[in-house]
Amino acid sequence: MLPRFRFRLALAAVLLLAGAVFAAPASDGIALAPPDAAAVRVPSSPDAWGGPRTGREPTLSDRVVHYDIAATLDPVKHTVAGRERLTWRNRSNVAVSRVYLHLYMNAFENAGSTYFTERRTRDGTFRSGVDIKDAWGHIALRRVAQGSAGVPWTFVHPDNGPATDHTVVRFDLPQAVAPGASTTLDIDFVTQLPRVVARAGYFGTFHLVAQWFPKIGVLELPGERGATSPRWNVHEYHLNSEFYADFGSYDVKLTVPRGYTVGATGEPQGAPVDKDGMRTWRFAQGDVHDFAWTADNQTARPLVDTWSGPGSPTVTVTVLYPPEFAASAAPALKAAKESLTYFSNTLGPYPYRTLTIVIPPYNAEEAGGMEYPTFFTAEAYRTVEPRTVNQFALAFVTIHEFGHGYFYGLLASNEFEEPLLDEGLNEYWDNRMMRDQGQLAYIATPLLARLGFAPGYPTFDAERTATPRHDPADPPGANAWHRLQDIGPVYTRTAILMRDLEARIGRAPMERAFKEYYRRWKFRHPSTADLRETLAEVTGQRAVIEDAFERQVYAVSRVDDSIADLASTELVPLPGAHESQSAVDKRIDAARAAWRKTHPDGTGPYPYRTDVTVRRHGAPVPQTLVVKFADGSSETARWDANERWHTFTWTKPAKAVSAELDPQRLHYLDVNKLDDSRTLAPDARASHRWGFEFAAVVNYLLALIATL
Template sequence: MPFRRLPLLAVAALAVLATSLGLAQVVPVAAPTVPEIPFAPAHAAAVRTPSAPTAWGGPRTGAEPTLSDRVANYRIEATLDPVRHTIEARQQLTWRNRSALPIRSVYLHLYLNAHRNEDSTFYTEERNGGESFRSGLDAGAEKYGYTELRSVRQGARAVPWRYVQPDGGPATDRTVVRFDLPEPVAPGGTTTLDIAFFDQLPRVTVRTGYFDTFHLVAQWFPKIGVLELPGERGATTVRWNVHEYHAESEYYADFGHYDVRLTVPKGYTVGATGQLQGKPVEKDGLVTHRYVQGDVHDFAWTADRRTAPPLRATWRGGPHPVEVTVLFPPEYRSNAAPVLRAMLDGLDFFSRTLGPYPYRTVTAVIPPYNGREASGMEYPTFFTADSVADPAPGTLGAMELDFVTIHEFGHGYFQGILASNEFEEPMLDEGLNEFWGQRMLHERGQKLHATTSLLRRLGFAPAFDVFENERASLALDEPADPLGENAWARLEGVGPVYGRTAVMLRDLEAQLGKDVMERAMRTYYQRWKFRHPSIADLHATLAEASGQAALVDAVFELQVYGAQPVDDRIADFTSDEMLPQPGYGSVGGREVNITLEAADEAAEAARARWRKAHPDARPGTGPFPYRTAVVLRRRGAAVPQTLVVTFADGSRETVRWQGQERWQRFEWVKPVQAVSAQLDPARQHLLDANKLDDGRTLQADASATRRWTFDFGTIVQTLLALLATV
């Protein structure tokens, strides 16, 4: 008969009886149940509760033996077949359980499986949302690639695995895999997993892949998810943060140490995260390059047969030298020197304004022609830049090249060192990095030159401030998503996170002051480097370091946790003489009904006498006082506003509008007429949807119209002249 479990009380009674009879000396005890660890919420977004002071081991003081609290260490041996565009690899992953619970199951990302077929979470969201990555390049069947697990062992025992969808994506998604360990990992203990895997790279369409002999190999190895503890990024219990690969999201991982051997055919140039160890070893027509880097959370590399001789320099502006390298194809030789210069300047700026660059290498890769989908991506100590046809100084191409280079280098701080969760809080990476990179461009004195070398020689060289250009490109009047929303649950996609966050922080900086904002951001970096901060941690740090918590709280509530437009305007502006009025009035001690005609005659007579007595009086003055009224209207969120009214004698009246009202009227009675009214004169509210309606003059001012007309006319004349020459 089949085994049937006895009731617990019966088992206990039999055990007591057996012991009393001397038939048993030990009572068997069932093994403790290993608890199931939950996932972070599928739609997790902006965290509101600051992390505990001890989160991620507490702030890094510099006295620790390593820069980060290393959790996941990788030893990988990989061989590239550049003809089939495949990788055979073996990986030894050593992972430490930081929690107080035994861990029986671990979860890993297999990001490359997002490209396995159209039924992955990535392509399902892209298809259903109507958005495609960047240019939407159609690579046909070559766009597909995958990671295949060949074997997984924990010591001598095989580890079973199965694919899971923590966010409720399609059952066909294979970007997250669960390993059920034969031996649980004890609290504070470590385990080592030996993993054999195979990659089929896709044609480069989304951040990784190949074109011809060029290979950008990123998100290519099984990478363990993050086990978050209570008090870290809003977690209240131990949980696995291991989201599927969404169409709009990027990455999140633990810090660790990487020791990677890359074997490629002879003649291929290799670049990678970290430092090359010794001279590459050649054997049987293959060359093995060994790269090592500690205190990073990812590893990416490139190999190409067409790479030109690299451009190199050594930066010596920090506590140790940094080897700076630019890898580029022959067709973009003209781009290499500007990219190198921007990297060196980036090391200067970010080290000075945030903190010293902690690594000893940084490598930029310029993808080849037709491989541009690989451009503009960041990995620790390693990133891909962009390429332009005309990088000459003062051209649009030069600005575009510098902008992307500085942005991707900046990710080394905001994505690499701070290591925020790009799935759930992309604002902390893309947004903050956009803001700080713009500050660097502004400090460099760079403007957006909407011209080319040819047009510049012809005299067509309009230039725009990089801040104002980005602000003008945003739909500020009707934001759809809070800045703190996660990467994949956005109506407008993740794109507005970049510019809108930058404008929001510039808006906050205008109110706090430049020095205060820089001090606060430096504090944030120093406090949270190598520790995975949340939006709540940024919020708390800015509030504390600036000393203006109420202002910071209000901005975060309206823009980060909410999506409130700002749109205050001057709805009406008048300044009129207070003239004698018709009707009964006292004249010579008796009531007289003064007609409108009589009142007008009396007013004109008074003016004549006054002009005779004041022949040099300026316009806007006279015998009668002026009543000035300004009506303000509010379409969006309430923000503290300042209104300045200027009068004909040069005097000014300044008032504050601090309330929640949808409109407000301010009035003055003065002996002079008003000439202008200006809302937000210091331009502190840069999120305001329309700054043109912030100012009014009593007399019509056509200067803005003339300016746009003249600019448009200049463009038309230049284009006609250009056409006449070809």
């Protein structure tokens, strides 16, 4: 055994060579984004991220980073050995001596990572909640150099996560990067893929390789997303967070055994090269902020087609799928091409030449439904029949993952801090596309559909059902990980809020505003405040937009208006000191008999007083109240006051029939639409409809049993 002091010296030398740091160099004074960062309230400066892209620049984006990577897959060990040359430009006006990188795959390194800690302590699951068992994943740095000098590194915890989390690393540079200058880092690494979990990994011969390489964080400058001084925006890999990165260019060589089909971000560069039983593919893509790929030797012959649209290059669309899910390939291709058309027409042109869709094989569903630039994964079904839940789910997920190519890809929002700008807005636009195409959310299994029971619902109605309305806890503008009700309401509540704004403002103004949002902020990382300002400016409805964002984005407020009471009383003469009740009754009967002789319309000689009391149990929203009367007339009232209740009164010749709040159904955030209306007479139409539907199913089942 070594003496203690010699042991410490030896251990320090070993750890220093391995990259760990004992004495950190002096700080360059650049802070990290705070761990509680969320939706930004202050608009970015007009020249943020270099200002709006005009199309006259030499590149689509202001490329901050270039990755040159050579990677080799070992499909037996499920490892990727990589050599990465990372060239990064310092956009700030201060020298940078420390840079921060994400090692996302370390989220699956051990049960003490931030990801697994949150999964365990919050009793949460991700998607199916698959158990990783002993098939852990990680990314190991083998060498980091700046020129000829070695670069020491240490793991840091920007969000105050556990010390056992290794998803963010700091490189202490031997040579500081001057303002406006660039530096190149050479990084050797080995990534161990986990069994498919949380978007990436392997199952059998299938490999979905995502978040697999050392990836530099974002240095934000004053005036960008609320920053007042240069700051590094890097966050740990949380259970529910996704990603944020600078735009750049990628040149990636992928070496896999011959016989493996490869799909990846970007465009193939020539034919693959074969050597020693291995095949090397080269893919390149500029103006993106991530790179993912897949390799499998069980893939069926790819389905390939092209798409073209105004302002876009011709796009090669490729579907990679396993034989067992061949039925999903053509529907996924169809949905992808329709999405290219819709998003290009309603937001802006798709600027890339490729789009690759991956349908994962059986037992790899955790890899499905995830987006990367020019590359996404879809759902997988053995049968895809009309008017079934399979058909709807495959179409919706394909549209959704393609849509991320705009909100996550081209707009490149910060998904850690402002997930509503990606998941929420994308969910809104996906539902919008399905609504405009007349597509319904079907819930029937193939068997029920064949039996004739295939109810479908407008997708926004299904979205409304899925969002917490009675007791919402988390503002859509909260960050991805600090949430009581998990990440789901970011999707659903944001989509419904935007749908409600569209219903109030109008479809055309809303679409113009989103087109301008895309034009103004593509390739520029907008914030929530930038979205708010664009919507307010273009729609001309600043008060409406600002009120909605204040109540329902930066905060969360229950919306719950109802009709508390409906009464319609005939104003007949009343007895008193000079006339008894019997005398009054005789006078009333005589007047009614005389009236009927000349008025066969069902009204009477006496008017009716109608009182409608409305109640408010949440935030105020502008309401319309419509009251219908027996003579076919109606009355409309506006209720815009910030008050808990109000009684509206009319005196008319006819008795009221019904009263309804929000007849145009502008407010899907409302807790309960069933209490928005009342009738004086019972109305059994809804129960009759569902009774008939149920009876039809029973009859079909009985007929089926009788034939067995």
